[in-house]
Amino acid sequence: MGRLVYAINTSLDGFIEDVNGNFDWSVPDEELHEFYNDMMRPIGMQLLGRRMYETMAVWETDTSLAQESEVLADFADAWKDSDKVVYSTTLTGPVTTRTRIVPDFEAAEVRAWKAASPADLLVGGPELAAAALHAGVVDEIRLVLAPVSLGAGKPALPTDLRLNLELVEQRRFDSGAIHLAYGVRT
Template sequence: MALLYTANTSLDGYTVDSSGSFDFTVPSEEVHAFINDRQRPIGTYLYGRRMYETMRVWQELPGDRDSEVVADYAGIWQAADKVVYSATLPEVGTPRTRLERVFEPDAVRSLVDASDADVAVGGPTIAAAAFRAGLVAQVELFVSPVSVGGGLPALPLGVRLELALRDQRVFENGTVYLRYDVSPPAA
């Protein structure tokens, strides 16, 4: 199995803008359905505190007004295990979730190696630690057709990544999907 990183990003490479908003990445139904299919095989999500706090809304969905696509993703998220890395979060409040105080690369490597399903790292901050440790095998970017001019970068600064394009798709709303394999770091 492998450690995967998926991010919704602006064309200029940010997951959130300078005010912390990610509303520019809200996917269309078509894009969301595609994301669901890509996320369905994930057995475990690794999150930092902020990403976990953003994602835990999926535990309460779907609501009466939510689409089938939203309901489908809620089921995918609820069925997966979650590991949250935070030194400040007092506790986690969702099932199938455990809290770790420190991101330990060797422990993550062991978790991925022992898993019978792929593991996904969510959120650019915790992903940066995984990239620096050479743990990420694949990157999936959903690039929204907007430039936000600054914010939190999708890919880590100060880390050189050798990427090989493996798949791409353009959606009706202008979003572009890019999937890359990550070459292992040079020894």
């Protein structure tokens, strides 16, 4: 049975982007990108909101990224190797392989995918993650805290939900970023 993991880059004060929608502060160095590669490689399915999908689709649609370095090529391969479910009512079709567009998040469907999957599933994007957290289907939250404080912006976690968590992993990077993984207690 697979677990549903919410993984996101966040500022130290808990925002994924600033008030203008910028996230240029979260560009990973090579060490951090290798960590992301290791995290992505075993993922069997990604659940993505429209904005996260449009941001991440470049890993398949822009082949020049994979030519920049071995680390980036590895991430592009990991992206292409997983199935993707994109939740959107406005997209008319996918621009990447192994991708399907569905209009609504259904917790029962996610539970069925988890039960049938030998690999973990990844949820990307704070709005979709909030829906999954509210539905009680997220098993683990993985935050990479960047050494920056934004003061305001889009929060990484829902502001209207209490979560009881257990620290299961931590790692510090030379850049000053810190990875924290928490199991979601039920």
